[in-house]
Amino acid sequence: MKETPVADVFIPEEFTEEQKMILHTVQDFMVKEVHSMGFGKVASLDAEKDKDLVLSVFKKAGALGLCGVSIDEEYGGMGLDFNTGLLFTEGLAGGFSFATTIGCQTSIGSLPILWYGTEAQKVKYLPEIATGEKGCSYCLTEPGAGSDANSGKTRAVLNTEGTHYILNGQKMWITNGGFAEVFTVFAKIDNDEKLSAFIVEKGFGGIELGKEEKKMGIKASSTVQVFFHDCKIPKENLLGERGKGFNMALNILNSGRIKIAAGGVGGMKNGLDKIVEYTNQRIQFNQPISQFGAMKLKLGIIATNAFAIESGVYRVGADVDKKHAELKASGSSYNDAKINSMREYAIECAILKIQGSEAMCSTGDEAIQMFGGMGYSQETGVEMAYRDARITKIYEGTNEINRMLSLGEFYKRAFVTKELNLKAAAKTVPAAIAQNYNPFNTGFLATEFEFVNNLKALFMIITGAAGNKLKTKLVDEQEIVMNLADILAMAFISESAFLRVKKLSQKTDIDKTELDVKTKMAKLYLYDALDVARKSANNAVDSFSGGIEKMVLKCLLRRMLRTYRINPKDMRRDVADHIINKGGYKF
Ligand SMILES: Cc1cc2nc3c(=O)[nH]c(=O)nc-3n(C[C@H](O)[C@H](O)[C@H](O)COP(=O)(O)OP(=O)(O)OC[C@H]3O[C@@H](n4cnc5c(N)ncnc54)[C@H](O)[C@@H]3O)c2cc1C
Numbered sequence: 356m357k358e359t360p361v362a363d364v365f366i367p368e369e370f371t372e373e374q375k376m377i378l379h380t381v382q383d384f385m386v387k388e389v390h391s392m393g394f395g396k397v398a399s400l401d402a403e404k405d406k407d408l409v410l411s412v413f414k415k416a417g418a419l420g421l422c423g424v425s426i427d428e429e430y431g432g433m434g435l436d437f438n439t440g441l442l443f444t445e446g447l448a449g450g451f452s453f454a455t456t457i458g459c460q461t462s463i464g465s466l467p468i469l470w471y472g473t474e475a476q477k478v479k480y481l482p483e484i485a486t487g488e489k490g491c492s493y494c495l496t497e498p499g500a501g502s503d504a505n506s507g508k509t510r511a512v513l514n515t516e517g518t519h520y521i522l523n524g525q526k527m528w529i530t531n532g533g534f535a536e537v538f539t540v541f542a543k544i545d546n547d548e549k550l551s552a553f554i555v556e557k558g559f560g561g562i563e564l565g566k567e568e569k570k571m572g573i574k575a576s577s578t579v580q581v582f583f584h585d586c587k588i589p590k591e592n593l594l595g596e597r598g599k600g601f602n603m604a605l606n607i608l609n610s611g612r613i614k615i616a617a618g619g620v621g622g623m624k625n626g627l628d629k630i631v632e633y634t635n636q637r638i639q640f641n642q643p644i645s646q647f648g649a650m651k652l653k654l655g656i657i658a659t660n661a662f663a664i665e666s667g668v669y670r671v672g673a674d675v676d677k678k679h680a681e682l683k684a685s686g687s688s689y690n691d692a693k694i695n696s697m698r699e700y701a702i703e704c705a706i707l708k709i710q711g712s713e714a715m716c717s718t719g720d721e722a723i724q725m726f727g728g729m730g731y732s733q734e735t736g737v738e739m740a741y742r743d744a745r746i747t748k749i750y751e752g753t754n755e756i757n758r759m760l761s762l763g764e765f766y767k768r769a770f771v772t773k774e775l776n777l778k779a780a781a782k783t784v785p786a787a788i789a790q791n792y793n794p795f796n797t798g799f800l801a802t803e804f805e806f807v808n809n810l811k812a813l814f815m816i817i818t819g820a821a822g823n824k825l826k827t828k829l830v831d832e833q834e835i836v837m838n839l840a841d842i843l844a845m846a847f848i849s850e851s852a853f854l855r856v857k858k859l860s861q862k863t864d865i866d867k868t869e870l871d872v873k874t875k876m877a878k879l880y881l882y883d884a885l886d887v888a889r890k891s892a893n894n895a896v897d898s899f900s901g902g903i904e905k906m907v908l909k910c911l912l913r914r915m916l917r918t919y920r921i922n923p924k925d926m927r928r929d930v931a932d933h934i935i936n937k938g939g940y941k942f
Pocket of ligand 1: 459492493494495496500501502503527528529530531570578746749750751752753754755756833
């Protein structure tokens, strides 16, 4: 299998001081404006009752420029590149519900106009969105159209004068809907099969808002139903081309998905800081509870997930920026370059969303466990983090839909657009396996890179075999698709973690202790990833194959994902001790 050259991989340690300033600015903002209220108070905020307070924090963020991070300077924003935008999103995580509010404004709320709008639309709407003077929202979901988003019933009909679209219908679960002035609404024109998109101002009239939803978490974040009753939209507010709204909606979600992963990284790091602070001072059996192996096990797992997922997130973020620059250099328009650079990484965005959200949710759960009874109290903010994190597995495409999407996109590229040459890749597999089993291979982390290559090769082999066997029926065998998507994720994230460590090891100014801890985290991630992949691969193979084919696949599986000989307990203890001694996840 082809190995990505480290020179082509961006690692978080390469962020500049300027980029880190953005992170620190948003983190400081959250501490000053949100944490200062006290976690008990933040946990009991209510989007309906506390609307003024929520809006005042939002307006302050706007005044500081935090609502315009992705918007170009010519339209009043900061014009950050995509990867710095991800770093900003990592910093937002400390804001709990406010992270969703500002996250929506800077992402799904405004990007449709930025990426698909005409110059006139951008000039008209973006400056006030960038400053937070106008809140914005993204209206795709309907009561009958959730995961099946293209099945919505909201309709737009051009009036007889041909000047306005008349919009009727209902949207549901609309973040920021309670105070937004600008809505990107996805609706079908006449009897079109595909959605179109419109920029709708609250001032157009014919808009009715439902009450704020009572939710499990992100309680201060506004979430309402939006009803359109003969809402009159000027014809020029059609966004992008007629019938292209669904593609647009999905592509905006690609960006939203990797941002959820970046937020997850922030959430896990914040969680670690809080856990270390608490478990270092909480004494039981005459010692700080952080000194117990059971606690170190959990700390080691959370840190490892944060490290590995972070490696994938910023690797992809930089790749999106590189692709954008390449496309622009080759003559693409601004909009096309934004759209196509994002679309190119749809698979990675889906994978990272799934793994980032799941790791963050389990961090929230374990944080409560490590705080014991205090974790269950509103006072510490830990139960709020747990509740707030849960939505990330649902919105921007549920994790099931994202698993199917990552595989679907992979097959599309392999068999429809033929961007991926699966046959050529398959031919390299036997050689790769033979080469991998070289006991004299003493290259840098040779065993680990061998496992990473094996994960990639095994994914290709099993996915190819399942595709061959089931052909178009594979879409109905979702259990197998779920398994395959998990092998793909384990391969990609493990690879990202080891490429990061390899690149770090080539730097002359790297602190050796830090490199050692990071190498251990990459190894620990791989150790667990091999378990996930083994289980998923066994499940898939047992589900679709039989006879000789099954025997061969099982034999390959055992060989390629053989036991990885490390001592996970000792390694996790070392990682945990480092974090405990540093007082948190401080790298
Ligand atoms: C707090 C919150 C904020 C939100 N913000 C916004 C927003 O700003 N704008 C917006 O447009 N939407 C928003 N949403 C909507 C969100 O994107 C949807 O809830 C989500 O896409 C899932 O749709 P659904 O709730 O209808 O669930 P369903 O689609 O009914 O799914 C229910 C379950 O069935 C599974 N399922 C569905 N279809 C399939 C399938 N084909 N195969 C296998 N399993 C399947 C799902 O994975 C899930 O487990 C928000 C939702 C919430 C809760």
